[in-house]
Amino acid sequence: MVGAFDFAAAIPMLPFASFVVAILAGYFTPRLLPKGGAVPGIIATGGSLLLSGWLMVTVSGTEHYYNQEIYTWTTGLAGETFDLSFGLLLDPLSSYMLVIVALISFLVHVFSLGYMNDEGETGLPRYYAGLGLFSFSMLAFVMASNILMAFMFFELVGLCSWLLIGFWFREPGPPSAAKKAFLVTRFGDYFFLIGVVAIFATFGTGLFAPRGDELGFPQLTAEALSGEMAPVVADFLGTIGLEPQTWFALIGLLVLGGVIGKSAQFPLHTWLPDAMEGPTPVSALIHAATMVAAGVYLVMRMYGFYAQLPRILALIALVGGFTALMAATMAMVKREIKQVLAYSTISQYGYMMLALGAGGYVAATFHLMTHAIFKALLFLGAGAVIIAMHHNENMWDMGGLKDKMPVTYWTFLSGSLALAGIFPFAGFWSKDEVLYEALIHGLNDPILLLAYAMGLIAVVFTGFYTFRMVILTFHGEARTETAEDPGSVRWNVKFPLVVLGTLAATVGVVNMAPVKELTGWDITYLHHWFESGIQTVTLGEYHHLLESAAGYHAADLAPFLPAALSLGLALTGAGLAWILYRGPDPTAHTDKLGSIKTLLYNNYYQDEYQVWLAEGVTMPLAQVADKFDQGIIDGVVNTISSLALFSGSRIRRLQTGRVTNYAAMLTLGLVVIVLVVALIGGWF
Amino acid sequence: MTTKPELSKNIDVLPGLAALALFAAMAVAILSANFGPIQGFEAGAAITRSIGYALFNLERAAPVVTSEGFLMPFLAVAFVLDAALGAAVMLARREGGEE
Amino acid sequence: MVVETQYYVLLSAAMFSIGVFGLLTRRNALRFLMSVELMLNAANINLVAFSAQWGNMTGQTFSLFVLALAAAEVAVGIGIILVLFRNFRDVDVTEPATMRW
Numbered sequence: 001m002v003g004a005f006d007f008a009a010a011i012p013m014l015p016f017a018s019f020v021v022a023i024l025a026g027y028f029t030p031r032l033l034p035k036g037g038a039v040p041g042i043i044a045t046g047g048s049l050l051l052s053g054w055l056m057v058t059v060s061g062t063e064h065y066y067n068q069e070i071y072t073w074t075t076g077l078a079g080e081t082f083d084l085s086f087g088l089l090l091d092p093l094s095s096y097m098l099v100i101v102a103l104i105s106f107l108v109h110v111f112s113l114g115y116m117n118d119e120g121e122t123g124l125p126r127y128y129a130g131l132g133l134f135s136f137s138m139l140a141f142v143m144a145s146n147i148l149m150a151f152m153f154f155e156l157v158g159l160c161s162w163l164l165i166g167f168w169f170r171e172p173g174p175p176s177a178a179k180k181a182f183l184v185t186r187f188g189d190y191f192f193l194i195g196v197v198a199i200f201a202t203f204g205t206g207l208f209a210p211r212g213d214e215l216g217f218p219q220l221t222a223e224a225l226s227g228e229m230a231p232v233v234a235d236f237l238g239t240i241g242l243e244p245q246t247w248f249a250l251i252g253l254l255v256l257g258g259v260i261g262k263s264a265q266f267p268l269h270t271w272l273p274d275a276m277e278g279p280t281p282v283s284a285l286i287h288a289a290t291m292v293a294a295g296v297y298l299v300m301r302m303y304g305f306y307a308q309l310p311r312i313l314a315l316i317a318l319v320g321g322f323t324a325l326m327a328a329t330m331a332m333v334k335r336e337i338k339q340v341l342a343y344s345t346i347s348q349y350g351y352m353m354l355a356l357g358a359g360g361y362v363a364a365t366f367h368l369m370t371h372a373i374f375k376a377l378l379f380l381g382a383g384a385v386i387i388a389m390h391h392n393e394n395m396w397d398m399g400g401l402k403d404k405m406p407v408t409y410w411t412f413l414s415g416s417l418a419l420a421g422i423f424p425f426a427g428f429w430s431k432d433e434v435l436y437e438a439l440i441h442g443l444n445d446p447i448l449l450l451a452y453a454m455g456l457i458a459v460v461f462t463g464f465y466t467f468r469m470v471i472l473t474f475h476g477e478a479r480t481e482t483a484e485d486p487g488s489v490r491w492n493v494k495f496p497l498v499v500l501g502t503l504a505a506t507v508g509v510v511n512m513a514p515v516k517e518l519t520g521w522d523i524t525y526l527h528h529w530f531e532s533g534i535q536t537v538t539l540g541e542y543h544h545l546l547e548s549a550a551g552y553h554a555a556d557l558a559p560f561l562p563a564a565l566s567l568g569l570a571l572t573g574a575g576l577a578w579i580l581y582r583g584p585d586p587t588a589h590t591d592k593l594g595s596i597k598t599l600l601y602n603n604y605y606q607d608e609y610q611v612w613l614a615e616g617v618t619m620p621l622a623q624v625a626d627k628f629d630q631g632i633i634d635g636v637v638n639t640i641s642s643l644a645l646f647s648g649s650r651i652r653r654l655q656t657g658r659v660t661n662y663a664a665m666l667t668l669g670l671v672v673i674v675l676v677v678a679l680i681g682g683w684f
Numbered sequence: 685m686t687t688k689p690e691l692s693k694n695i696d697v698l699p700g701l702a703a704l705a706l707f708a709a710m711a712v713a714i715l716s717a718n719f720g721p722i723q724g725f726e727a728g729a730a731i732t733r734s735i736g737y738a739l740f741n742l743e744r745a746a747p748v749v750t751s752e753g754f755l756m757p758f759l760a761v762a763f764v765l766d767a768a769l770g771a772a773v774m775l776a777r778r779e780g781g782e783e
Numbered sequence: 784m785v786v787e788t789q790y791y792v793l794l795s796a797a798m799f800s801i802g803v804f805g806l807l808t809r810r811n812a813l814r815f816l817m818s819v820e821l822m823l824n825a826a827n828i829n830l831v832a833f834s835a836q837w838g839n840m841t842g843q844t845f846s847l848f849v850l851a852l853a854a855a856e857v858a859v860g861i862g863i864i865l866v867l868f869r870n871f872r873d874v875d876v877t878e879p880a881t882m883r884w
Contacts, residue, residue, distance in 0.1 A: 657880030659815075663806050664699040667706050674709040683716050699807035707800035714796060719788045723838040731843065738844050751840030754848075761851045768855030775862025778869070 004051070004058040005066040008090055011048045011055070011098060012139035015105070018044035019132030026125020035117055037128030041109045045135055049102040056095045065534045066090040067145055067211045082204045087145030089209055091533045093365070097142045097297055100369055101290050104376045105135040107496035108285040111380050114493035115281050115387060127167055131285065134160035138290050142297065146206035147217070147255075150298065151189075151196050154258065157291050158185045164286060165278035177277040184271040188261020195254030202251065204232045208301050209537045218304030219536050221248055225308055225549055245309075252305065252312040255298070263295030263349045266323040270606050273342040280386055283338060284379030288345050293368055296352045300368075303361055307542050308549035314447045317357025317438065321451030321458075324350030326604065328461035332468065333600045336393040337382045340469045344419060345375055347458060351434050354455050358448050359552045360437025361542050362527050366511050367430035373507055374418035374427055377500035381412035384493045385473060388486035395469065400478040404486050407494045409474050411501030418504040420466040421459060421570045428570075429508035431459070432563045436513070439562050443555035459566050463573025471581040514559040725749060791832035798825035812864045812874040816857060823853045 022037035034040075059065065072085040109131060116127055137160055141153035159182075166178030199217055200206055207216035215223070215230075224233050224244045237244055259265070264272040275287050286292070299306060299316070306312060324347045331343035348371045355364035386393055388405060402409045418427035435455055442448035478484040511526035530539040546552040602608070654665075725731065726746070734749040741753030798821055805818030827846040834842025864874055871878045 659876045660696075660699060660807060660810070663803070664702050667699075667702040667803055667807065671702065671706045671709050674706070674713060678709070678713050683713055695808040697808070700804050703800050703804035703807050706803060707796060710796040710800070711793060714789050714792045717789060717792075719792075719836060722785060722788060722836050724835060725838050731840075734840050735844050735847065738840055739847070749838075749840050751844065754844050757848055761848055765851060765855050768858045772858035772862040775859070776865045 004055040005090060007051055008055060008066065008088055008143065009070065011051045011102070012136045012143065014044040014047045014051075015041070015132045015135035015139065017132075019129050019136060022125045022129035022132055026129065030125060033125055035113060035124075037125045037132075038109060038113050038117060041112075041128045041132050041135075042106065044132065045102060045106040045109050048135070048139060049099070049106045052095065052098040052102045055090060056099050059090065059092055059095045060529070060532075067207075067209050067534060069145070069211070082200065084148055085146065086149050087207075087211075088143045089145035090143065091209065091537060092529050093300060093533070093537075094142050096365065096369070096529065097293075098139060100293075100372050101135070101138050101142060104285060104290055104372055105131070105138075107376065107380070107499060108281045110492050111284070111383065111496045112279075112281045114490055115383050116279065118490060118492075119387065121279075123167070127164070127279070130160055130163045130167070131282075134164065134286060134291070138294065141294055144301075145208060145211070147196050147199055147208065147302070148206045150208075150301070151192060151258075154192070154262065154294055154298070155189060157286075157294055158182060158189065158262070161185070161275070161286050161291055164282040165275045167279055167282065168277075174277040177271075177274040181271040181275045184268050185261040188257045188259070188268050190257070191254045192258025192261075195251055195258070198251045198254060202233060202236045202247070203230075209534045216304075216537075218302055218308075221305055221308055222536075222545065222549070224248075248305075249309050249312055252309045253315075255302070256312065256316065259295035259298055260319065261295070262298075263292050263353065264346045265295075265319050265350065265353055266326060267606065267610075269323060269327065269346045270603070270610060272346055273339055273603070276336070276338040276342050280338065280379060280383035283342075284376045284383065287342065288372070288375035288379050290372065292345060292349055293372060296349060296356070296364065296368060299353075299356050300361065300365060303356070303542055304537060304545060306356070307359075307545040310550035310552070313357045313359070313550055313552075314445070314451075315357070317354050317448050317451040320350045320353025320355070320357055321438075321454035322350070323347065324354060324458040325454040325461070328458040328465065330600055330603050331465040332461055333597060334465075335396055337385065337395050337398075337469060337473060338379075338393055340395075340465055341375070341378055341382060344378075344462065344465065347462065348375065348419070350458070351431060351455060354438055354451055355434040357451065358434075358438040358441045359543075359546045359550070359554075360434060360441075361539060362511065362524075362530055363430065363433040363437045365530065366526055367434050369510075370418060370426040370430040370504075370507055373500055374415040374425075374504040377411060377415035377497065377504050378419060380493070380496055380500065381408050381415060384408040384489050384497065385412075387489055387493065389482050390487060392480075392482060395472040397480040398473045398478075398483050399476040400474070400483060401486060402474040405474075405489070407497060408489070411497040411504075412474070413470060414501040414504045416466045416470045420463040420574055421566060422463075422574070423567055424505075424508060426504050426506070426508040428567065429512055429514075432559070432566055433511065433513055435459075435566050436557075436559050436562050440554045440557050441552050443557070444553050456566065456569065459569045460573040460576075463570040463575075464577045465573075467574040467577035468581055471577060475582070514563050517559050788832055788836045791828060795825045795828040795832070798822075798828065810875045810877055812867060812876050815876060816860045816864070819860070820853060820857070823849060823856075 018037070018040040021040045022033065025033040026037055067087070067089045069085045069087040072083050074084040076082045076084075109128075112127070112131070116124060121127070134157065137153045137156035141150055141157060144150040144153060162178045162182040165181055166175045168174045169178075196206065203217040203220045205214065205217055205220070207214060208218070209216045210219055220230050220233055223230055224237075225248070229237075229244070233244075237247060240247065242250075261268045272287055272292070276283055278287075306316070327343045327346035327350060331340050331347065334340045334343065348367070352364045352367050352371070355361075355367060382393075384405065385398065385401060385408060388401065388408075389398060392398075414425065418425040421428045421431040435452065438448060438452035438455060442450075442452045509523070511524050513524050513527075515521065516524050527539065532538065535541075599605070726749075728747050729749050730747045731749065733744075733747075734751060737744050737748055738751040739754050739758050741755040743750065802818040802820075802822035802825065805814060805821065809815065809818070827849050830842040830846040830849070832842075834840065834846075867876075867879065868874050
């Protein structure tokens with residue numbers, strides 16, 4: 001029977017086709033390309049969305065999952081090495097993520113009609129080709145069945161990010177930001193690459209989930225740690241002479257490098273705020289909803305592996321909690337609307353990492369989804385504001401836009417409430433679950449408790465910066481002439497906003513854990529969703545691993561008090577913002593912070609110390625290596641060649657061109673030969 | 685008027701020494717060698733006739749000495765001479781056509 | 784009286800060396816040809832001498848071929864000398880020295 005699985009490969013291939021169309025038609029026949037490539041992109045991502053939806057329905061109904069190899073591109077020696085292949089893994093997690101990516105991608109394509117086409121940008125085929133390629137890479141990454149394929153598309157995603165951030169390459173900022181984004185994420189990916197090699201070397205497979213009789217590497221890890229080590233793993237560990245626990249933790253750390261780079265966690269988060277130089281829809285698609293999610297998604301995909309490494313989990317939680325807090329403080333003082341959103345993105349991904357580290361797998365996936373929706377909404381809303389403000393992003397030049405752009409205002413408000421975590425918007429449910437999971441596991445583990453505390457404090461800041469942004473942008477009175485008479489936006493801007501705004505308000509219903517506790521209704525659908533799936537890649541297995549291998553135990557605690565606490569803190573932050581910035585003409589309070597303000601404005605001097613690391617430490621090292629290379633290695637080679645050149649230039653003087661001289665030399669040679677032969681032969 | 689031969693004085697003597705050295709080396713080698721007794725041909729052998737027959741691979745009874753045939757080398761040399769003649773004519777002709 | 788073979792060979796060596804001497808000391812291309820002719824015929828002496836030594840016809844027959852090839856060589860050599868003269872107005876072999884590196 002032909003089912004959704006047979007069409008699964010089309011989900012990424014459709015955007016790829018739109019990429020090809022946009023790039024070829026844009027190059028050869030730009031006039032034939034409707035809307036600069038937007039229409040093929042919208043059709044393709046719309047198709048992907050429909051197929052993903054179908055896939056999700058298929059996956060949900062049955063115990064029937066798909067994990068197949070589709071193309072082997074390198075065949076290893078039989079019995080000795082392994083094959084490298086592309087495969088599709090379609091289970092609850094990937095189909096769930098596919099829907100999110102396809103949905104955001106589709107809406108961003110529509111929004112781009114308003115943001116790029118209506119604004120008369122040039123180079124649209126290039127823009128839509130980039131979006132198409134990005135959607136393709138991200139969707140393929142999500143479906144990847146092995147870690148090498150995942151790595152490849154991870155890199156492609158980074159490449160697309162570079163292409164799209166640097167879209168306005170004639171201005172000074174974007175190319176530099178694009179380079180920074182690429183290099184910083186590459187830095188993390190470098191470790192990821194080593195991790196991939198280590199995984200293949202250790203387990204002889206890169207599969208995430210078992211396929212037939214073949215086990216994936218998380219399952220092999222479980223076997224190894226429980227004492228039934230597979231021969232290949234035992235061989236490898238014997239060779240390197242490390243305890244399995246230590247070595248697996250090392251692999252986990254290496255892969256985590258890529259995650260931290262891509263998901264903009266401390267200390268590799270510095271690229272994300274700069275990436276706001278790109279077009280706003282790109283920021284929405286890549287730097288909020290999907291690409292940044294790739295890192296977190298990777299941890300989820302191989303959660304069966306991480307769940308057995310308590311130290312790495314604690315590190316993930318700690319990094320997440322710290323990032324959430326630090327980014328939230330930086331977001332409080334920014335003037336540009338997109339900068340605030342950028343730091344809030346970093347902060348929110350910190351929450352997801354916190355959840356993953358604390359054992360809250362469902363909480364993390366839940367927050368990933370709600371965040372994708374409300375952050376895409378906020379970025380698109382910000383995009384609408386930026387269109388209206390004729391590309392002025394400074395919030396202090398806005399104000400009073402509430403009455404002039406009601407659709408944008410109300411949807412933006414919905415997204416803001418979700419971001420701040422105000423009841424009953426989507427963000428409340430997911431963030432509450434993140435914090436709740438961190439708390440119940442943290443009661444038995446002081447490190448997790450510390451991470452939880454940081455996450456909890458960040459809630460106040462989140463509420464504060466969110467409402468500071470809303471109030472400065474939409475409330476009060478117009479502070480500039482542009483804000484008094486903003487430009488208008490069309491349906492193609494409003495439609496995505498309305499869709500996302502509705503979702504941001506309502507999507508929390510999929511997993512209202514506290515309500516379940518209160519009423520006993522069985523409404524935590526997301527939990528059930530992840531409980532099914534391929535054997536050993538399910539929520540139940542993860543919980544089992546967390547308890548047996550990582551020693552995580554949930555404390556018995558009702559969710560109401562923590563929920564009320566975080567809601568209260570969020571309201572406090574929001575209220576504080578309201579008090580400080582209300583009124584027709586709010587004053588800037590940041591000056592009162594004194595030196596802290598400077599520190600925050602400079603983002604804790606993160607960039608400076610990283611530049612120092614590059615210039616003060618790495619560059620001298622590179623110079624020494626360069627000297628060695630130029631002086632010693634090249635020196636030897638050059639000396640040999642110059643010797644040959646020199647001797648050649650001397651010896652060629654023998655070639656006088658006179659027949660007589662040659663004949664004389666021949667004669668002398670003959671004499672020598674005769675003498676030598678005679679002496680050796682003993683004729684004399 | 686006839687001129688009598690005369691020793692040329694307009695020569696480079698130095699390279700000539702190499703030729704002398706070659707002769708000296710070869711002479712020493714040859715004189716110190718021993719080739720053994722001469723076998724020679726049978727008495728009354730018709731040497732010149734034998735050469736003629738050998739050139740055309742023909743067999744005759746004594747006094748013609750039997751030998752291997754040289755018909756093929758003969759033909760090859762015929763071609764070489766022909767080619768040399770052609771080459772000589774080509775080289776000797778003035779460039780720029782007939783004269 | 785029978786002459787020992789090695790004296791024939793010595794004669795041949797002497798003729799060869801005379802040819803080489805001419806080659807090394809002279810600059811006239813025609814004299815070169817004569818010297819080369821001497822050297823070739825020195826080889827002929829050897830062929831004939833060893834033919835007699837072993838009672839084998841091959842050496843004598845072969846000397847005929849050498850003569851024929853010497854004729855071919857002279858034909859080409861004279862042609863080259865003609866061209867040389869045409870280009871340099873001289874037959875001095877040290878003049879054309881441009882065909883090097």
